[in-house]
Amino acid sequence: MGFWKSLFNGAEADLPPREQASSANTLTEVSNQDRGAQITFSTDRDIDLYELEELCDAVGWARRPIRKVRKAIQHSFLVVTMWEQQGSRRRLVGFSRATSDHAFNATIWDVVIHPDYQGKGLGKTLMKQLIKKLRSEDISNVTLFADPHVVDFYRNLGFMPDPEGIKGMFWYPD
Numbered sequence: 001m002g003f004w005k006s007l008f009n010g011a012e013a014d015l016p017p018r019e020q021a022s023s024a025n026t027l028t029e030v031s032n033q034d035r036g037a038q039i040t041f042s043t044d045r046d047i048d049l050y051e052l053e054e055l056c057d058a059v060g061w062a063r064r065p066i067r068k069v070r071k072a073i074q075h076s077f078l079v080v081t082m083w084e085q086q087g088s089r090r091r092l093v094g095f096s097r098a099t100s101d102h103a104f105n106a107t108i109w110d111v112v113i114h115p116d117y118q119g120k121g122l123g124k125t126l127m128k129q130l131i132k133k134l135r136s137e138d139i140s141n142v143t144l145f146a147d148p149h150v151v152d153f154y155r156n157l158g159f160m161p162d163p164e165g166i167k168g169m170f171w172y173p174d
Helices: 002-009 049-058 066-074 122-136 148-156
Strands: 026-032 037-042 078-086 089-100 105-113 141-144
Touching: 037 122, 049 066, 049 089, 078 122, 089 122, 105 122
Parallel strands: 105 141
Antiparallel strands: 026 037, 037 078, 078 089, 089 105
16 A cells, blocks of 8 residues: 555655656656656647557557547546657657546546557556646545456456445446
C-alpha cells in the first residue's frame, strides 16, 4: 500500500527526482538509456489521433472511430500521455485518461503502453502520474475496469476488487 499512501499523503518520496512534476503540461522526464532517448509524460490533449490509433493497434486493441476517440478525449477529466523523445523525433508510446464528477470520483480508461516499453516500469510510472494528478484535484475514489490479463498489474499498484463485494453492472444496446 506504499504506492497509495504516498499519493494520499502528497509525498513524492517514492519517485526519483527526475520523475517529479516540472511544469503544467510536461509532468516528468525519465531516461531510457538503452534506446538513447528521453521519456516524457504530458497532460496536453493535442494528440495526433492516428498516432494514438497506431499505438492501440500495436497492442491489438479493436479500432474505434476517430471521431468518437476525439470526443472521448475532449470530454475526459484528465489525459496523461507518455512520449519517447529521441533528438527531434517524438513518438507516442503510452496513453491513459480518466473521467470524473470533478468532486469525489474518477474512472481510469484506455491505459495503453507500446509493447516495446512494457515490463520496464513505465506503465507503473504512467499510472502514478495519472493518480497523482487526480489526487491533486482532491479526487479520492479512483476506479477502473481491467481485462483479466492485466488484473495483477493493477493489483500490484494497490487496486482491489470492491471491498464491499459490489459487482459492476452494465447496460448495452441490443
